[in-house]
Amino acid sequence: MSPLGKLRVAVIGAGAAGLCAARHLLSRQDIFAPPVVYELTKHIGGTWVYEERVGSYDNGLPIHSSMYRDLSTNIPKEVMSFPDFPFAKHLPSFVHHTEVRKYLEQYCDHFRLWDHIQFDTMVDAVSPIKVKNGWKGLAWDVTSSDISDGLDRRKSIKETFDAVMVCNGHFYDPYIPSIPGLDKFKGVLMHSHEYRSAEPFSRKSVVLLGAGLSGLDLAMELSSVNAKVILSHGQNRLTGPLPAGVEQACPVTRVLEDGTLEFQDGRQATADVFLFCTGYNFTFPFLDEQVGVQVKDHLVFPLYKFLMPPAYPSLFVVGICRAICPFPHFHVQSQFIISVLNGTFPLPSCEEMEKDFEMDIAARRARGVATRHILKLDSEQWAYNEHLAKLGGFQPLPPYWSNLYESNKVFRARHMLSYKTYNYTVLNEKEWMVQNLQGQQLQKPQLKQM
DSSP states (O other): OOTTSOBOEEEEOOSHHHHHHHHHHHTTTTTBOOOEEEOSSSSSOGGGSOOSOOSBOTTSOBOOOOOOTTOBOSSOHHHHSBTTBOOOTTSOSSOBHHHHHHHHHHHHHHTTOGGGEEOSEEEEEEEEEEEEEEETTEEEEEEEEEOTTOGGGOEEEEEEESEEEEOOOSSSSBOOOOOTTGGGOOSEEEEGGGOOOSGGGTTOEEEEEOOSHHHHHHHHHHHTTTOEEEEEOSSSOOOSOOOTTEEEEOOEEEEOTTSOEEETTSOEEOOSEEEEOOOBOOOOTTBOGGGOOEEETTEEESOBTTTBOTTSTTEEEOSOOBSSOHHHHHHHHHHHHHHHHTTSSOOOOHHHHHHHHHHHHHHHHHTTOOGGGTTBOGGGHHHHHHHHHHHHTOOOOOTHHHHHHHHHHHHHHHOTTTGGGOEEEEOSSSOEEEEOTTSOBOOOOOOOOO
């Protein structure tokens, strides 16, 4: 507790999730002391900060950003924004990544967040301590280091908080699936984390593993420099038109002695580049082991409502769900966390929270969801957001949000090459319209009931 009896909350990371957490904590100064936001780099924005270099910074820290030079968003700004802070009206619906970074800086200005961020600060340890008069009998020691002079001249400091919001992101530790014979590949082996621009791949043959959003984006970029791309993936075959020079194939299952790639159906191909668009690992190196947060097969567990360990309910791991509309998702999660900490939502017992988590996981498995996809909410994100809003007693997202987002997914699948030229207009809480590049209004897709 602060001297004024207000709850002290530490926020780890000043990417979009951390900024959103800080904004909501600052909005309730009757209950919370101003937050302390720990940021490893010199900038806010997390993955939205483009860094041309790959590998490490001069201070020895790994470069976390996975941003590439020409990325523009694949979600329209009308639903990508934080609900209480829209993007500038003059911008197109699909904005370049530099506009998103600018937007996050404007969010910081508007909600006066800058003074609460400690830049060049590494969080070394987050450990629970039992405190008689603490929130749920708990408090947290957060040990951090000033790394502005480099990793070898660290000055450590320990502070105590009532709660911790972990917002350290999950787009920086590349996941490379284990493929037999991978060390035999003779060409360039790389992950999309290290990809910055298409020109170095001009006229090369590339096998790109993974057809998620980044895989599709990179296939399009590579096609523009006349690379010959084999898009290797295990999803249903893509039916929309693909860019010139891009063909589909089953997943790569092994690399032969001579460096040839072999696919699931026995087909073989040689390539100059084997590019993994296979996602990222969750990593929380600072978390004390006794907290019991584990990561296995891309699932972070046990977390009640995908947010907090039942035995340590004043620790919150924000933004680990995947295939979501991120900024509004952080907005909903942050408000739910505040409703927990201020008592609006009285938490069930530890046993009840554990049971809730286990039943949720069991229900997903019964529906055929593999463990590695449990955190991939996709269309279920809307029911999840509504559920948190109901429990926390705060305003849910307006009805148009889910409909516009899901419609964009349909357009993306049908018109991969042109959907980013569309422009959306929100008419009211329920209605929206979309126009193509020529200004013609497009028919909305028929969506399945969610």
